[in-house]
Amino acid sequence: MSEILLQIDGKEVRAREGMTILEAAQGAGISIPTLCHHEKLEPYGACRICTVEVEVRGGTRLVVSCIYPVEKNLIVRTRSEKVDRIRKMILELLLAHAPDSFVLHDLAEEYGADKNRFEKEASFCIHCGLCVRYCAEVKKKNAVGFVDRGTRREINFIPEIASKECNICKECFPLCPTSYLQATFVLTEALAFPSSSSEIL
Amino acid sequence: MARLNSPEELEKFRQELLSKRDPNTPCISVCAGAGCVASGANEVIAAFKAEIEKQGLQADVDTKGTGCPGFCERGPVVVIYPEEICYLQVKPEDVTEIVSQTIKEKKVVDRLVYADTTTGEKATHESDIPFYKNQERNLLGSNIKIDPKSIDDYLAIGGYSALAKVLSRMSGEEVLGEVKKSNLRGRGGGGFPTGRKWEESRNAPDEIKYVIVNADEGDPGAFMDRALLEGNPHSILEGLIIGGYAVGAHEGFIYVRQEYPLAVENVTIAIKQAEAYGLLGKNILGSGFDFTVKVHQGAGAFVCGESSALMTALEGKAGEPRPKYIHTAVKGVWDHPSVLNNVETWANVPLIINKGADWFTQFGTERSKGTKIFSLVGKINNTGLVEVPMGITLKDIIYKIGGGIPGGKRFKAVQTGGPSGGCIPEKLSDLEVGYDELTKAGSMMGSGGMIVLDEDTCMVDVARYFLDFLTDESCGKCVPCREGIRQMLKILTNITKGKGETGDIELLEELAEVAKEAALCALGKSAPNPILSTLKYFRDEYEAHIKEKRCPALSCKELIAYHIDPEKCKACMICLRKCPASAITGGKNKIHIIDQEKCTKCGTCLEACPPRFGAVHKISGEPVPAPIPEDARTIIRKSR
Numbered sequence: 001m002s003e004i005l006l007q008i009d010g011k012e013v014r015a016r017e018g019m020t021i022l023e024a025a026q027g028a029g030i031s032i033p034t035l036c037h038h039e040k041l042e043p044y045g046a047c048r049i050c051t052v053e054v055e056v057r058g059g060t061r062l063v064v065s066c067i068y069p070v071e072k073n074l075i076v077r078t079r080s081e082k083v084d085r086i087r088k089m090i091l092e093l094l095l096a097h098a099p100d101s102f103v104l105h106d107l108a109e110e111y112g113a114d115k116n117r118f119e120k121e122a123s124f125c126i127h128c129g130l131c132v133r134y135c136a137e138v139k140k141k142n143a144v145g146f147v148d149r150g151t152r153r154e155i156n157f158i159p160e161i162a163s164k165e166c167n168i169c170k171e172c173f174p175l176c177p178t179s180y181l182q183a184t185f186v187l188t189e190a191l192a193f194p195s196s197s198s199e200i201l
Numbered sequence: 202m203a204r205l206n207s208p209e210e211l212e213k214f215r216q217e218l219l220s221k222r223d224p225n226t227p228c229i230s231v232c233a234g235a236g237c238v239a240s241g242a243n244e245v246i247a248a249f250k251a252e253i254e255k256q257g258l259q260a261d262v263d264t265k266g267t268g269c270p271g272f273c274e275r276g277p278v279v280v281i282y283p284e285e286i287c288y289l290q291v292k293p294e295d296v297t298e299i300v301s302q303t304i305k306e307k308k309v310v311d312r313l314v315y316a317d318t319t320t321g322e323k324a325t326h327e328s329d330i331p332f333y334k335n336q337e338r339n340l341l342g343s344n345i346k347i348d349p350k351s352i353d354d355y356l357a358i359g360g361y362s363a364l365a366k367v368l369s370r371m372s373g374e375e376v377l378g379e380v381k382k383s384n385l386r387g388r389g390g391g392g393f394p395t396g397r398k399w400e401e402s403r404n405a406p407d408e409i410k411y412v413i414v415n416a417d418e419g420d421p422g423a424f425m426d427r428a429l430l431e432g433n434p435h436s437i438l439e440g441l442i443i444g445g446y447a448v449g450a451h452e453g454f455i456y457v458r459q460e461y462p463l464a465v466e467n468v469t470i471a472i473k474q475a476e477a478y479g480l481l482g483k484n485i486l487g488s489g490f491d492f493t494v495k496v497h498q499g500a501g502a503f504v505c506g507e508s509s510a511l512m513t514a515l516e517g518k519a520g521e522p523r524p525k526y527i528h529t530a531v532k533g534v535w536d537h538p539s540v541l542n543n544v545e546t547w548a549n550v551p552l553i554i555n556k557g558a559d560w561f562t563q564f565g566t567e568r569s570k571g572t573k574i575f576s577l578v579g580k581i582n583n584t585g586l587v588e589v590p591m592g593i594t595l596k597d598i599i600y601k602i603g604g605g606i607p608g609g610k611r612f613k614a615v616q617t618g619g620p621s622g623g624c625i626p627e628k629l630s631d632l633e634v635g636y637d638e639l640t641k642a643g644s645m646m647g648s649g650g651m652i653v654l655d656e657d658t659c660m661v662d663v664a665r666y667f668l669d670f671l672t673d674e675s676c677g678k679c680v681p682c683r684e685g686i687r688q689m690l691k692i693l694t695n696i697t698k699g700k701g702e703t704g705d706i707e708l709l710e711e712l713a714e715v716a717k718e719a720a721l722c723a724l725g726k727s728a729p730n731p732i733l734s735t736l737k738y739f740r741d742e743y744e745a746h747i748k749e750k751r752c753p754a755l756s757c758k759e760l761i762a763y764h765i766d767p768e769k770c771k772a773c774m775i776c777l778r779k780c781p782a783s784a785i786t787g788g789k790n791k792i793h794i795i796d797q798e799k800c801t802k803c804g805t806c807l808e809a810c811p812p813r814f815g816a817v818h819k820i821s822g823e824p825v826p827a828p829i830p831e832d833a834r835t836i837i838r839k840s841r
Binding site: 043044045046047048049051062063064067068069082085086089090093094096097118119126127129146148149150151152153 | 502504519524525526671672673674675676677678679680681683684685686687688691711712714715718719720721
């Protein structure tokens with residue numbers, strides 16, 4: 001693997017070919033916020049909070065750093081007026097659903113996001129997909145998945161699989177930036193396989 | 202039927218077919234496209250067949266269902282050859298007369314030919330009808346000449362001769378060169394140069410490559426790809442095989458939405474026929490080139506028209522866009538180079554090969570070559586599919602071909618490009634239709650939807666409609682699209698309901714920027730376009746809704762009221778009887794009054810009030826005048 005030299009926030013950064021901007025930045029101690037990223041999982045590119053500005057062929061472009069591969073002499077800016085504006089809006093949009101998420105609170109402070117900007121629709125899930133992807137990619141169980149699409153999209157446990165697999169695993173619980181995942185699991189358990197929960201009790 | 206093993210055998214077979222077909226044999230062609238079928242075309246075809254048999258004319262007259270000629274407004278469309286007499290809105294009851302008059306006596310049935318809605322001028326032949334006369338029908342023209350379920354019909358009009366030419370006399374590079382020279386740009390929306398896309402795939406170092414037809418047409422009001430795939434499936438197949446040859450692919454897919462059952466049926470039949478003739482499969486026409494095609498039915502998600510989502514769906518996964526910064530032409534289906542082109546793009550390929558890039562480039566503008574099919578719908582007299590050379594003005598499409606706006610209403614705007622496009626106002630109606638011109642005007646070519654809007658259309662509501670569509674159709678994966686659309690729709694809905702607030706427009710613009718800049722795929726990035734383009738040209742309408750609680754188009758229900766002018770009301774009882782909400786009080790000689798509490802704003806009273814009275818009208822942005830005093834309501838009629 002050849003080494004690639006690029007510039008992030010004015011700093012010369014060395015990276016290996018095939019790395020993403022996010023990986024290169026993390027390696028150089030430059031922090032870029034993420035919500036749907038997890039090092040054990042395939043890049044997903046859904047939360048868009050890791051959006052950064054790159055200079056390509058003389059023009060400026062916004063890309064997501066968790067996916068965009070490093071290039072020779074690439075110039076990256078992890079903060080700019082526009083980038084900050086986008087991150088602030090993304091946080092405000094998500095805070096309408098998960099107003100009490102600590103992860104979102106910390107970022108909201110950093111970017112000056114107003115958690116009351118949009119009318120609350122406390123569905124709690126921010127659709128980062130960490131649980132779904134962890135279960136599919138790492139555990140290879142597919143006990144939790146997305147249901148429906150668009151604004152109706154939500155996560156759900158598949159009772160037939162969850163009843164067998166989840167009580168001994170629950171590795172996805174700490175990944176959830178809100179408490180929605182646990183709540184969904186308890187609800188699914190109560191509705192679909194209550195006997196197993198009473199056994200534990 | 203034996204396989205055709207060489208271009209010569211194909212040519213010989215074609216000559217045999219033609220020798221058996223007398224061009225002077227009367228032929229009754231009935232459009233059997235989805236639109237005409239819905240208007241009863243199958244019954245008409247059955248009636249013709251029965252009548253021909255009854256008259257003992259089976260040996261002398263052909264009857265067939267053909268592809269869609271485009272004039273859906275007046276379907277079912279019947280064309281009688283060789284005279285090319287065109288009958289419109291034909292019903293089974295008309296069949297006996299057509300057979301006895303036109304087939305036997307060679308007389309025209311006057312009442313069934315085209316008559317201009319305003320001038321009443323008649324046109325007997327298809328080519329004389331203004332709707333057709335002003336088009337350039339390179340692609341759609343063949344539809345009415347062939348039975349889409351018959352490969353022999355396609356061969357009879359020269360079908361697969363481009364494939365034979367390519368396989369026997371051209372290298373893949375030469376084919377690519379011709380397509381590049383034609384400057385053909387993708388007909389699905391973005392307008393990416395087709396030749397460049399092919400070249401990227403051709404140059405990609407991979408043994409396995411794919412070529413794909415994108416027939417996941419989903420824009421509201423658009424049906425041009427359906428008409429091509431239903432009406433002339435072999436032309437798409439021929440284009441696809443040629444594309445496969447040019448890029449070095451041996452496998453092709455047709456991704457067609459399952460909501461198009463007739464297209465699925467016809468293209469599946471076409472593949473079987475082409476396989477039987479040796480035009481698909483191993484060693485096509487003895488050239489050594491192998492190519493197979495599979496049909497993949499989409500499960501009804503609009504987002505699957507987006508290239509990476511379509512490819513994910515082809516792989517058997519949920520159709521969601523992939524966040525990749527590498528073109529699918531280099532890394533697509535199962536990570537192999539995959540050329541994805543729209544139905545109409547593929548349909549152009551055999552024509553370019555047969556007639557040459559120079560022929561193709563004579564149509565169109567400098568940067569947009571060839572013709573484009575639009576589905577002209579909305580507030581327009583001649584609804585249907587129109588194929589026009591690029592560079593034609595919007596005005597010419599709407600007035601010369603479309604026959605103008607019904608009911609003498611004023612033309613307000615035209616929406617192009619579907620949910621990713623925008624609205625172009627009347628003042629820009631001299632705009633020449635082309636990829637860059639439409640984008641510059643804040644809309645886009647898209648796949649060719651063209652929705653005409655008249656003065657009664659509220660532009661805020663148009664934007665709301667498209668955002669509502671996208672709320673369902675976004676895959677929901679990325680935040681700027683899923684959440685941005687959710688909030689934008691909420692704001693727009695509030696505005697149309699009179700709950701708009703100062704700052705709403707600015708917030709819409711902010712949300713639009715985030716979606717445009719940060720969304721994952723083209724659906725999300727273009728989702729704000731309906732808002733941005735209406736804000737650009739009709740900002741005053743937004744402001745009227747928000748500040749004055751007034752809908753200038755008198756369309757938003759929550760912002761309008763129906764009122765009966767007491768000076769004009771003749772107490773005729775018509776509206777009173779028709780009101781489904783029993784909201785109108787009055788009597789035989791008593792001036793009618795609408796009870797605003799009960800009124801559901803359905804508009805029945807406005808339609809019912811005789812035009813000579815014109816007493817019912819809509820008001821917006823002002824209080825409803827107080828009802829006149831009870832004692833002033835009696836009309837004292839003079840005795841005659």
